[in-house]
Amino acid sequence: MTTQATTLDSHQLPLKTLILNAARKLFAEHGYAQVSxxxxxxxxxxxxxTIYHHFKDKKELFLCLTEETYRDFLQAINEIxxxxxxxxxxxxxxxxxxxxxxxxxxNAYRVGFMxxxxxxxxxxxxxxxxxxxxxxxxxxxxxxxxCMPPNSSDEDILVTSNSVIAAAHGLTSLLVTYPNFEWGPVxxxxxxxxxxxxxxxx
Amino acid sequence: MTTQATTLDSHQLPLKTLILNAARKLFAEHGYAQVSxxxxxxxxxxxxxTIYHHFKDKKELFLCLTEETYRDFLQAINEIxxxxxxxxxxxxxxxxxxxxxxxxxxNAYRVGFMxxxxxxxxxxxxxxxxxxxxxxxxxxxxxxxxCMPPNSSDEDILVTSNSVIAAAHGLTSLLVTYPNFEWGPVxxxxxxxxxxxxxxxx
DNA sequence: GCCTCAGCTTAACACTGTTAAGTGGTGGAG
DNA sequence: CTCCACCACTTAACAGTGTTAAGCTGAGGC
Numbered sequence: 369m370t371t372q373a374t375t376l377d378s379h380q381l382p383l384k385t386l387i388l389n390a391a392r393k394l395f396a397e398h399g400y401a402q403v404s405x406x407x408x409x410x411x412x413x414x415x416x417x418t419i420y421h422h423f424k425d426k427k428e429l430f431l432c433l434t435e436e437t438y439r440d441f442l443q444a445i446n447e448i449x450x451x452x453x454x455x456x457x458x459x460x461x462x463x464x465x466x467x468x469x470x471x472x473x474x475n476a477y478r479v480g481f482m483x484x485x486x487x488x489x490x491x492x493x494x495x496x497x498x499x500x501x502x503x504x505x506x507x508x509x510x511x512x513x514x515c516m517p518p519n520s521s522d523e524d525i526l527v528t529s530n531s532v533i534a535a536a537h538g539l540t541s542l543l544v545t546y547p548n549f550e551w552g553p554v555x556x557x558x559x560x561x562x563x564x565x566x567x568x569x570x
Numbered sequence: 571m572t573t574q575a576t577t578l579d580s581h582q583l584p585l586k587t588l589i590l591n592a593a594r595k596l597f598a599e600h601g602y603a604q605v606s607x608x609x610x611x612x613x614x615x616x617x618x619x620t621i622y623h624h625f626k627d628k629k630e631l632f633l634c635l636t637e638e639t640y641r642d643f644l645q646a647i648n649e650i651x652x653x654x655x656x657x658x659x660x661x662x663x664x665x666x667x668x669x670x671x672x673x674x675x676x677n678a679y680r681v682g683f684m685x686x687x688x689x690x691x692x693x694x695x696x697x698x699x700x701x702x703x704x705x706x707x708x709x710x711x712x713x714x715x716x717c718m719p720p721n722s723s724d725e726d727i728l729v730t731s732n733s734v735i736a737a738a739h740g741l742t743s744l745l746v747t748y749p750n751f752e753w754g755p756v757x758x759x760x761x762x763x764x765x766x767x768x769x770x771x772x
Numbered sequence: 773g774c775c776t777c778a779g780c781t782t783a784a785c786a787c788t789g790t791t792a793a794g795t796g797g798t799g800g801a802g
Numbered sequence: 803c804t805c806c807a808c809c810a811c812t813t814a815a816c817a818g819t820g821t822t823a824a825g826c827t828g829a830g831g832c
Binding site for chain 2: 779780781782790
């Protein structure tokens with residue numbers, strides 16, 4: 369560990385982050401399935417096997433990028449929450465930022481929120497299993513709670529929170545999946561989707 | 571064409587539909603990437619090459635199934651519209667059915683509405699390029715239009731229609747992607763998402 | 773009986789993720 | 803200075819993928 373760091377730092381850059389940077393770029397440009405370990409290896413100028421010395425397999429490499437996505441989203445949410453506003457305004461802000469960040473970084477969004485990793489990665493590693501992902505979800509939920517009457521049941525809070533998230537996610541995933549469709553003015557769309565979801569809260 | 575039909579009908583079943591049936595089942599069970607042409611071939615008792623005599627490649631096979639999905643959804647929508655109701659009730663019905671059908675047939679939904687086929691299938695074959703998919707979309711849009719004031723602008727109609735669709739799609743895709751997450755009572759969730767989206771229409 | 777031809781198969785190509793085994797050079801010990 | 807250990811890295815291979823060129827086979831028409 370320490371020896372590795374010294375050896376590599378003296379040269380240029382930890383190989384692990386070099387791999388991650390290249391992978392992020394390639395995945396974002398071509399998509400997960402289109403990037404082979406060999407291609408990734410040649411773009412960084414190493415043999416394929418070298419990657420396997422830093423990541424168990426292609427999935428783990430992919431999950432490292434997922435982790436980063438969750439971290440970014442969570443940080444954005446925390447920043448919004450740190451600036452005190454009315455709960456509804458904060459919630460709208462969060463959702464708006466969520467959608468905006470997703471559209472700015474479509475591949476990160478896909479990786480973090482649109483891939484049923486359980487299907488191919490047996491040991492479950494979705495947002496629901498990731499601490500950062502879960503924290504993110506809980507932040508939104510507790511913000512929704514603050515928008516609701518104090519005597520609301522847990523079930524109502526859960527359902528309302530999930531409804532609001534579903535609306536925001538629906539918009540983002542549609543725009544990310546079909547970017548060329550005639551969606552109309554995106555800003556208006558964002559506003560309408562988020563407002564109608566949040567304003568529907570009793 | 572005709573000779574093929576006679577030859578095969580005399581035996582049992584057109585090979586093409588036999589392939590489609592097997593593929594639909596396998597894709598639904600294991601997912602697109604997990605089903606190889608060889609596996610598909612062995613389950614129907616033929617050599618892999620035989621499949622290529624009926625479908626240009628794996629993508630085309632996949633797109634045939636997509637087509638079926640759109641057909642099913644469109645038919646359901648048409649049936650709802652044929653029973654005359656208030657536009658808002660019809661719209662809610664349509665969205666509710668849309669979500670329900672998606673949850674009942676997750677893999678068909680994924681195939682039809684969650685895969686950015688443009689990314690891997692160059693000659694564009696998403697719902698936006700598919701006549702049935704487009705018709706489906708237009709049916710919903712015209713139903714939304716009927717829910718709005720008669721003097722609404724085209725842009726408003728477009729945005730409102732897309733907002734409503736985003737909400738329904740968001741819920742469906744979330745439940746399909748993360749079926750094991752604690753979503754709360756699904757029926758309630760469906761109702762809340764759809765009602766708040768539709769009732770937000772001015 | 774022979775020819776045609778459709779339906780199907782065999783065998784191969786170029787790729788994929790992944791790993792066992794090996795290489796080469798640098799750092800430290802004697 | 804020599805030798806050894808170790809570690810970053812590579813080569814070569816395995817088993818699997820989508821796909822296709824070429825060949826087989828057996829039934830129908832002349």
